[in-house]
Amino acid sequence: MASLKAISTAIESIDAKKEDLRKAFEVLQAHSFSLASFTLQWKDLDEYFNSIKSSIEERFKELESKESEADEELAMEESTPKIPESNGKQSHSVVVKKEEESEITPRPELKSFCIKMNGKGLRTYLIEHRKEQPLIRDEVAVAFKSSPDPAMLVLDAMQGFYPPNSKGDKDGELAAIRRTGILLLEQLTKFAPEISPQVKEKAKKLAVEWKGKVTTSGENPSEALAFLQLLAAYDLVSAFNVDELLDLLVQISRRKQAIDLCRALGFTEKIPDFIQKLTSKGKRLEAVKFVFAFELADKFPPVPILKTYIKESKKTAGEIRKKGNFSTQSQNEATAKEIAALKAVIKYIEEHNLDSQYPSENLSKRILQLEKQKAERKRPAATPAAKKPTGNKRPRFSPPAAYPKTMHGTTTIASVPQISHTQLQQQQQQHSSLLPDRVTPYLGSAPGPYGLTGQSSLGHYGSSSSGLYGVAGNPISYGGNLSPARSHLYSSDSNPPTGLYDRPYSYAAGYGLPPPQYRPPYYQ
Structure with missing residues (x-):
């Protein structure tokens, strides 16, 4: 298959692409602090891709092993005519129909190799044009008519079927040679030429050599298929043990050629035993195929x-x-x-x-x-939802913004940062410890740092404290003291009760007013 090389190259590039993905993932993970639900780890992706890679490699190996069958599978769509039998033996005289021969014209190259008895050249040509083999295969049998000795021509093409130190069907070049050799043996069986005793003896020697090299484990099924096809093409079945041949036939039982090859070998009478052999070896689907092919559904x-x-x-x-x-x-x-x-x-x-x-x-x-x-x-697994902060964890507060500067040294209350009641109490205790039992000497004066007198706020008495909560009230200075709502300082109507001076000093806690350290003089 032409795409196998591209698939192999793509598989080899998986590791490099995965490494690039890992680097990109690390960059993404560096920003994961902004995603509370980002819990994915690289090992999760790594395991996932390794699983996919292993699956692809396994499928690729299966594809390589099936490549040896691909051409035969396509070609067998047009099934080979059934071979009539007489006493279990093949009748070679009716293998090729004359009508079919007249319709097929072999290409000149095939005829040239056959005329010159160039078996290796014929094999090489077929390998180079293996994409066209489904079309060429029927031309080969017709081209054999141009050869002085087709049986010897094919026998010469079988050289190199078992090269030294070969990897079997896993070797791509060797697999191509074997597929082509099987094709030539199939077409020779179909053509059924007269075989001289000398050529048959050479074929027998080659068959004995192959028999000793055929793997019985089923790892290289093309070896068993080629050996059995060689016996069928040169009529050599009688020279070998039938039970051993049936064991080899089990290895190739799932191939479409198996049915016709079984007939060509003269094993029709052995089919019931062969079906039992298939079921005993767990090849039940193949057994059903032979049951229907030889019409034995009543018995099996x-x-x-x-x-x-x-x-x-x-x-x-x-x-x-x-x-x-x-x-x-x-x-x-x-x-x-x-x-x-x-x-x-x-x-x-x-x-x-x-x-x-x-x-x-x-x-x-x-x-x-x-x-x-x-x-x-x-x-992918569902990403867990972000957890809400639980009971004992304190929320994180951002630091207060810079105190805003104002026009003419004044600041609106709405722009003052909000201070909690607890903080105001702590600051209140600090100042009260410096000036115990005292209040601000002047109503409009705010205490400064370390208990010193701050900037006077008498100029602000004319303003109203309305706007804090939408209710008009007394003017309030930055010192936190109440100011009368009249133009004179001490009015008999506005004198507060004496209990005012017995209370601890307060900065209007709860109204969002700033403590002393946030007064405007420190930020201007």
């Missing part, structure tokens, strides 16, 4: 097999979650596998009209449930 009812497959897939998903300590990554992986299993079963139910025996409605509901759970895991 597909619905119980599908139900068991769903139960096993759910159990496997639970094991994945548990093994991953129920991390987000493990839960997503388990969910993806379970959803894939459910969709595969629904596809079989729809294709083979099994809904009356196994309704797919509950399976669809389960898919919606799993997708909803996955979507909820992607949502």
